[in-house]
Amino acid sequence: MTFIEPTADRQHTALAPDLRSLPDRAARAWTERMAVRPRAGSTYAVTTESESTYLVDIAQHSCSCPDNRIRGEHCKHLRRVAIEITAKRVAPPGKERAICDVCGAVTFVAADARTPHLCGNCRLETGDIVQDRESGDRLVVVRVADERASEWTIEATGETVADHDTNDGYPPDDLVVLATYLSDAVSATEPREYAFPLSRLRRVEDAELVGGGTQ
Numbered sequence: 001m002t003f004i005e006p007t008a009d010r011q012h013t014a015l016a017p018d019l020r021s022l023p024d025r026a027a028r029a030w031t032e033r034m035a036v037r038p039r040a041g042s043t044y045a046v047t048t049e050s051e052s053t054y055l056v057d058i059a060q061h062s063c064s065c066p067d068n069r070i071r072g073e074h075c076k077h078l079r080r081v082a083i084e085i086t087a088k089r090v091a092p093p094g095k096e097r098a099i100c101d102v103c104g105a106v107t108f109v110a111a112d113a114r115t116p117h118l119c120g121n122c123r124l125e126t127g128d129i130v131q132d133r134e135s136g137d138r139l140v141v142v143r144v145a146d147e148r149a150s151e152w153t154i155e156a157t158g159e160t161v162a163d164h165d166t167n168d169g170y171p172p173d174d175l176v177v178l179a180t181y182l183s184d185a186v187s188a189t190e191p192r193e194y195a196f197p198l199s200r201l202r203r204v205e206d207a208e209l210v211g212g213g214t215q
């Protein structure tokens with residue numbers, strides 16, 4: 001749903017390098033206009049300014065160009081693929097470029113990753129300990145739902161998560177997180193799940209847990 005095309009797929013782009021000390025072949029990897037498109041496995045198609053397309057296998061360190069295949073050189077196409085991956089303009093092998101469903105940042109997810117797609121900063125996972133920014137209570141994440149706060153109806157009240165009065169000020173298009181209160185986990189009863197807008201919950205880092213926390 002949120003997979004996006006790599007930018008390098010559409011644009012022939014020269015990247016800004018520091019070329020002063022680079023040998024010629026390495027410098028051209030930076031300055032020449034090339035389009036890089038991920039292919040199956042660890043392969044990438046690189047199309048040059050002159051519209052020649054070569055197949056680079058980043059895992060095999062090989063390229064189908066004469067420079068690499070015949071002369072055995074570490075060619076500019078191979079270098080360019082490495083540059084594009086490092087710059088996060090093209091996904092590394094096995095990953096897809098995606099937009100974080102929370103903050104909109106570019107991130108990389110497994111090709112078969114389920115939605116929502118979340119970047120490292122926004123990612124909450126089952127079992128994560130979080131703190132409710134409103135009450136200060138600590139909760140355990142059950143799961144991140146695909147639905148937005150404006151789409152999720154709270155059974156007990158019949159209103160959406162977005163309309164719930166304590167969620168005033170949180171984005172209605174926040175993803176819904178289901179969580180149980182940490183204090184409920186120690187009681188005998190089955191912990192009840194509550195729905196929160198994602199940005200209302202702050203992940204509690206391991207160091208805080210060990211140190212006794214902030215509240």
Ligand SMILES: [Zn+2]
Nearest residue numbers: 063065075077
């Ligand atoms: Zn090459």
Ligand SMILES: [Zn+2]
Nearest residue numbers: 100103119122
């Ligand atoms: Zn994010």
